[in-house]
Structure formats: structure tokens, C-alpha cells
Amino acid sequence: MFGKRYAASMINRSAENEQDRRRFLHAAGMTGLGVVGAGALNGLVTPAAAAAPAQQAGRQAPGAEVSDAAVLNFALNLEYLEAEFYLYATTGKGLPDSLVGGTGTPGGVTGGKAVRFKTKAARQYAQEIAGDEKAHVAFLRTALGSAAVSRPAIDLQSSFTAAAQAAGLVKPGKPFDPFGCEENFLLAAFLFEDVGVTAYKGAAPLITNKTYLEAAAGILAVEAYHAANIRTALYEHRGGLLDLGLLGRDLKEAAGKLSNARDSLDGATDLDQGVVDGKGQANIVPADANGVAFSRSPGQVLNIVYLTNKAATSGGFFPKGVNGEVNTSAAN
Template sequence: MTESAHLLDAFDARAQRRDQRREFFKTAMGAAAAGVAAFTLTSKAGAQSTITDADILNFALNLEYLEAQFYAFAANGTGLASSQLTGTGTQGAVTGGKKVTFTDPIVEQYAREIAADEAAHVAFLRTALGSSAVAQPAINISGDANGAFTAAARASGVIDSNATFDPYASDENFLLGAYIFEDVGVTAYKGASPLISNKTFLQAAAGILAVEAYHAAIVRTTLYAKGIQTPALITAAGKISDARDSLDGTTDLDQGIAATTVGGQQVSNIVPLDSNGIAFSRTPQQVLNIVYLNKASATLGGFFPAGVNGTLRASAAN
């Protein structure tokens, strides 16, 4: 059997296992939906609002739409099926997105696998939420001068104020684009986990968190490996990390893909964690600060030019 045939068999088996897991959760989450728990969210101004588990999952669904569309276009040249975009709130279109002409077959395989995983996340959350699932909001994943990727790269200093950043132009650019999203997704799911009361929903969120962490690790690992030959990649990842830190508040939690030892030697930093070996969290508001590319209190911007759909849609002033 050829290597290509082995790969196809492996992907087929993976898809079958994914479908089996999805059927299990569809049954379990359908039974749990009638008893969705809620918690009270208190703003800095003291105002209170009740947020349900479904609100949290819908917030996650907005992020999954963004990731899934980016990877789908990068790996396959086409976005999600139209049947996977409907729901409550205002449905929006995708601006930008195109297939990457990969030169590294390993990066291309990673892109294809992650694209399939993210599409599965969208389908799974939509099924779990049923009629309460939000529609895909307007998404900007363009690599042109007016694109959100260019705005993010300019703000972080990866490129100068007159340049553009196209995440579809090369393997390396694709990895940097993926790096913007993956670390944010991991911290978003970890931050949301204490807010989920229903155990079935919590188990599902934990499962997606694990997958996002695998994705983040492979993106960080691959970037670091390429950065050994091209140090500018490590520098760029560090700048993106600093920009995320600047957007989400005054704390210094985000970390690049390399660290410096006491002796001045550079070492890999594949996992961003604290002294206890624990990954850090972000609140929904902090996540929105990053994807809106805005330090202020906002309801739209950046990768979501019309904002996200659902109850959790405002970032916080930092």
C-alpha cells in the first residue's frame, strides 16, 4: 500500500471515530438541554446579567466559525457549507480567504487535519445547541491591506504600517496566522470552563479544549522548528504574543515560542504556562479584546467587523 493510501485510510478511520463520538454527545446533550444552568455575570460597573451554559457554548461557536473558515480556505480553498452557517442573530459573510500553495507537505497535512477538526467543532456545537445556535457572524480573514490579519500584524510590529500580511502567501505566514488564533482558543475554553455548570456541556468543552491545545502545540512546535533556520519567525511570534498581552489587559501572561535561560541560551517554549505547569485563562471579554483588536470596550472590530452573535459580545476596557 502506498503512503498516500495509508494517509487516506487513516483519515477515514479518524472520521468514523469522530462520527461515533458526535452521535454519543448528540444524545447526551439533547437530554441535558432542557436543564441548562445559569450564572450571574457582574460587570465592572456593578450591573448584573444572567449567562447560561448555552450562552457560553454560543460564544465558543463564534470562535469556532472564525477558526474553521480560516483553516477551510487555507487547506481546501473553500469555506464551510452554507447549511453550517444559519442560526439566531445576524448571519454574515466571510471576507477573504484562499488556498495556501504549501511547499512543505507536513504543514499542508497539519492544515488539512486541523481544518477537519474545526469544521467538526462547528457541526458539533450547532447540534448540541439546536435551535438556539447562533448564526455565523461577518468574518474578516482577508490578507489584503484592509484585512484583519494585516491590522493585527501592523499593530504587533510584525510588519510596518504600510505593509500587508497575507497568511495564505506561504507556509510560514500560514503558521503565524494560525498562531494568532490557536493560543487564544485554548485560553478561551479554559477560562470558560469554570462558568459551565452542566456536566455534559463541561465534558464537551473539555474535549474541545484538549483538541485546541493539540493544535496550538503543533503550530508552536512547527514555528519554532522553522525559526531555528529563520529566526525572524521566532521574533514575529514573540511580537504577536506581546500584542495579545497588550490587548487583553495589564497582566503579562501570554508567551512566545522561545524563552531565554539564565545563561542567555535560547530554548523552546512550546507550552505557555505558569510556574506550576498550568496553562492560563482568558475571560470572554479578554478574548473579544483580542479578536476585535481593541483595548477599549467594543462590540465589533478586527476579525468580527460586525461583532459576534449571542449574549457575550462586548469586550472590556483595559
Template sequence: MDTTNILTQVLEASDRRRDERRNFLRVAGQATVAAGGLSLLAACDNGPKGFNPTPTPTPTPTPTPTSAPVSDGDILNFALNLEYLEAQFYSFAVYGTGLPASQVTGVGTQGAVTGGRKVTFEDPIVAQYAREIAADEIAHVAYLRTALGSAAVAMPAINIDGSATGAFTAAARAAGVVSSTGVFDPYANDNAFLLGAFIFEDVGVSAYKGAAPLLTSKTYLDAAAGILAAEAYHAGLIRTILYGKGFAAGTATGSIFDQVRMISDARDSLDGSVEDDQGIAGADSSISNIVPTDGSGIAYSRSAANVLNIVYLTKSATVGGGFFPNGVNGSIKTSNAN
């Protein structure tokens, strides 16, 4: 994308969007926004109507340092961190290698990837889907880096290890997918890969859904909507394959439904008090739940801070852990205390 074509046109603010932006900044813990109403009051005459006294000069006050509001660039850089994670996972799983060196540089501390290796796929359909998703995620990284230009953050340290000390095992142990001493290796086979992908995909969809109303540039909003749609296709695809494999296995050996539910419950426990995450089937596994929505058929959102709760594998307000051991780069980096 040609960065000279990035528009700065601002969408008309509404009360709802203003409230959402304030809430986003509060939970992200990175910036504060001066209330528009207070600014207007400060500019207005507080005296009686029609009375306009001669203004008395007053000394210019010393400016008080304040935190800068979160910008569209900050939001897209937050998204870029997540795209680095997904792109590295899929790239290693499909090709056995990560992103090229030219695609991981930028602002902030550049980190390395721990873990990751090629999956020996048994099902050619799963292998083909994995290749397609990998190509999309790699393209997302390239697109966001081009759109952000010199402001793009570097890839932070990423842990996608499937060993006993890796982030995938920590996530699986917390969810109960494996025992407290068990190991979860998403590169071991098709099903393990799909479960590993399931950990990320729904999170990406809810993150873009939560960020979309906060963007002011129509061009950035259009880009975010396009990536959101792609991530939703990916999530629906992973959920569909998992449901099909679980359904085909039958109730006697069909542990996939339980494993997916455990991961979903774990995400719910990490990201706050609202229970909106969903598995791939209802109480009766014969009824699919491919698209996790509310009663109106609308996908749910997550704040940036609550997304970080999941990828950091924490319920505390911290700046690192889990899949991002040293945190993410950019101004939005703090998870939520819950």
C-alpha cells in the same frame, strides 16, 4: 450529538465558582447575577431567634426587570463564534472554500466572510497538519451547532482577509510584524500561514480554559473539555512547527522567533494588564517554550471579554472590529476596556 441527551444536571456550586461566574458576567458586560447570599437573607427571618410573628400581608411588589444570567448555551454560543472564525480560516487555507451554507445559519444576523484563499503549501508536512486541523475545526462547528440546536447563533461577519485593508494586516501592523504600511498575507506561504494560525490557536485554548469553570451541565463541561484538549493539541502543534522552522533558520535569518514574540506581546497588550501570553522560546532561542504555562505548569485562562479584545483588535469596550467587524452573535459580545 443527540440534543435529547443534553443533561441539565447542575454541578454543586462552590464559592470559587460563584466568584468566577460573577467576574465573567461583569467583564462580559452582558448580564448580572443576584448574589446568592442576598437571596438567602431575603428568605430568612431577621427578628430575634425563636421569635416568629404572624406575617402581615403586604402588597405584591411590581417586578423590576433584570438581566438574565449567562447560561451554558450563552457560553457555548460564544465558543461557536470563535469556532466559525477558526473553521473558515483553515477551510479556506486548505480547500480554498469556506463552510457550507447549512453550517452558518442560526440566531442573530448572519454575515459573510471577507477574504480567505487556498495556500500553496511547500512543505507537505505543514500541508497535512493544516488539513487535519481544518477537519477538526469544521467538526467543532458542526458539533456545537448540533448541541445547541435551534439556539445556535448564526455565523457573524468574519474578516480573514490578507490584503492591505484586512484584519490580518491590521493585527500584524499593530504587533510590528510588518511596518505601518506593510501587508501581512497568511495565505502567501507556509510560514505566513503558521503565523496566522498562531494568532488564533492560543486564544482558543485560553478561552475554553476560562469558560470551563462557568459551565453547569456535566455534558457541556465534558464537551468543552474535549474541545479544549483538541485546541491545545492544535496550538502545541503550531508552536512546535514554528519553533522548528525558527531553530533551523539559525540566528542570522531566524526572524520567526521575533515575529511570534511580537504577536504574543500584542495579544498581551490587548487583553488586559496581566502579562501571561508567551512566545515559543526564551531569551535564548535554544530553549523551547512549546507549552505556555505558569510556574505550576498550568495553562492560563482568558475571560470572554478579554478574548474579544484580541479578536476585535481593541483595548476598548466595544462590540465589533478586527476579525469580527460587526461583532459576534449571542449575548456575550462586548470586549473589555483596559
């Protein structure tokens, strides 16, 4: 339960976005957070915030900036996708029903099965990441409260095939099963992980609430650890791809093809990087000349997960779109 001191600290310390402040107060009045009632919380907000008219959850006033809740819900959609992928790969089943409900149109998951890992290391990597992604979903849902969006429809089957065909990993008309073997799993994970890092970095300037920003930074750090782990596993893998039904010499080359495919979706600027650089050296950290990771806007992130370089509201891994206010890919 939330105590009065915690609520006061949470609002006074960091709730600079008035819309999110109102949402927090509304949620408190609806759910009764411990000993704190709506009346007690109202005394903690500024006069300007108290006088501002309440807006319906999930809607923006004309010309208003996107709210912190909208940004976190955008991130929650991505966490649903990652959690489902890793949980199916490691356990053969996805998120529990208690972690998928919310506002917006709920959807199920197509595809997914347990991977038959051939190395202990890859299995343990996957299990740790699965636990982290499930925790991210639970954490964001708790932070958002009643404003949390439900899990949208997710495709873990035909979407990967489309991405693999576009990248030239398989021949046209041939399927790609991300759960078929350890190597396929690592390539599929690579497709996600770098996107997660750039998504959180790109969203950071949009967050005005310092508590939310700190939380997002913490998740970004974890996603970066995950990405480096997957990139290292791909770089260190030994063996060809012919027996896997994939095109290319090795996983390093295959990862480069996926990197190029991502780059073709998110705009004209060449940002994405494979696991080797132009000199053939290890490139575990995709950074610029200053050693800084690059960012993607929410629209660019949606270009990749929708598998399109055009403005769209659905496609790819989200066949019916994501839930929440931030739902349209960029027109490139």
C-alpha cells in the same frame, strides 16, 4: 433521533442550569425529537424548573448568570472564525451553507484562499486542523439546536494586516497576507490557536451543565493539541524572513512579536508567551510555574479578536461583532 432514555439521561445527569433545561424542553417541543414529546420531557424536570417562567432565547433575566447556551454560542463564534481560516487555507473555500445559519445577524467571509504549502508536514497539519474545526462547528450547532447563532461577518484580510502591523511584523502601510505562503500561514494560525485554548479554559467555570462542560473540555484538549502543533512548527522552522517581506530574524522572533501584541490587548497582566522562553529555550507549552495553562475571560478574548484594548462590540476579525449574548470586549 433522540430516544426517551437518552433525553432523560441528558437532563437528569447534567442539566443543572434551569434556563438551559427550559431551552432544551422548548426545542424538543418545537422540533419533536424522535419519540420524545414535550409532555414526556416535562416529567423529567424538577418542580422548580417546571414552575419557572420561560425566557426568550438569547435574553437574560436581570442579574441572572450567563447561561450555558450563551457560553457555547460565544465559543461557536470563535469556531466559525477558526474553521473558515483553516478551510480556506486548505481547500480554497469555507464552511458549507448548511453550517452557517442560525439566530442573530448572518454575515459572509472577506478574504481567504488556498495556501501553496511548500512542505508536506505543514499541509497535513493544516488539513487535520481544518477537519477538527469544521467538526467543532457542527458539534456545537447540534448541541445548541435552534438556539445556535449564525456565522457573523468575518474578515480574514484587513484584520490580519492590522494585527501584523501592530505587532511589528510588517512596516506601517504594508499588507500581510496570511494565505500568501506557509510561513505567513503558521504565524496567522499562532495568532488564533493560543487564544482558543485560553478562551475554553476561561469559559469552563461559567458552564454549569456537566455534559456541556465535558464537551468543552474535550474541545479545549483538541485546541491545545493544535496550539502545540503550530508552536512546534514555528520553533523548528529554519530560515530568515527578509525574502518573505517580514521584519525580524526568524519565525520564533515573529511569533514573540505576535505574543506581545496579544498581551497588549487583553489587560495589564503579562500572561502571553512566545515559542521561546527568556533563556532562548523551546516554550511549546505556555504555562505558569505550576505547569497550568492560563485563562482569558470572554471579554479578554474579544479584545484580541476585535483588535482593541477597549470595550467594544465589533472590530478586527468580526467587523460587525459576534452573535449572541456574550459580545462585548473588556475595558482595559
